[in-house]
Amino acid sequence: MKSSDPPIILKLNYNTTVANLWQALTDYKHMRKWYFEALEDFVAEVGFETRFSISVEDRIFTHNWEVTEVVPLSKIIYTWTFDEYEGSSYSLFELTGYEDFTELTLTIVTTEDFPSGIPEFKTESCMAGWEYFLNERLRNYVEK
Numbered sequence: 001m002k003s004s005d006p007p008i009i010l011k012l013n014y015n016t017t018v019a020n021l022w023q024a025l026t027d028y029k030h031m032r033k034w035y036f037e038a039l040e041d042f043v044a045e046v047g048f049e050t051r052f053s054i055s056v057e058d059r060i061f062t063h064n065w066e067v068t069e070v071v072p073l074s075k076i077i078y079t080w081t082f083d084e085y086e087g088s089s090y091s092l093f094e095l096t097g098y099e100d101f102t103e104l105t106l107t108i109v110t111t112e113d114f115p116s117g118i119p120e121f122k123t124e125s126c127m128a129g130w131e132y133f134l135n136e137r138l139r140n141y142v143e144k
Helices: 018-026 028-034 123-142
Strands: 008-014 049-056 059-071 075-082 085-097 102-112
Touching: 008 123, 018 028, 018 085, 018 102, 018 123, 028 123, 102 123
Parallel strands: none
Antiparallel strands: 008 102, 049 059, 059 075, 075 085, 085 102
16 A cells, blocks of 8 residues: 555445444454454553454564544544564544434555555455454444
8 A cells, every 4th residue: 555545445334333333343352253353452542552463374463553543433544563673654534423324434545655566455456455344343242
């Protein structure tokens, strides 16, 4: 993923309340169940930082997240960097509540180029990963 790439934008609707979806996206006890089990802490508060490692085949990805913006029940942004690789991005989660469902819009913006030789940093891989997390894991978690 390169900073010159257009943002990745996913819009999904969930049969749940804004409060329930917000909790699943921002409470680490819930995030561990559908997102990253290795996550040890997360607080929806500007300036909060966390890190955790994921292994994929013979590669380690030490995730570093920093929360940069929060509007409770509406929007959260956090940056992504990795100890082992150059590059950075941010994820913007926006929630809109309706009577019977909540719409989630996720926008991924690459702010510094990631290495091109790592499969996980290809745009297609990123999109597939988010589709898996949001359309399968999160959906199954909040709509159960």
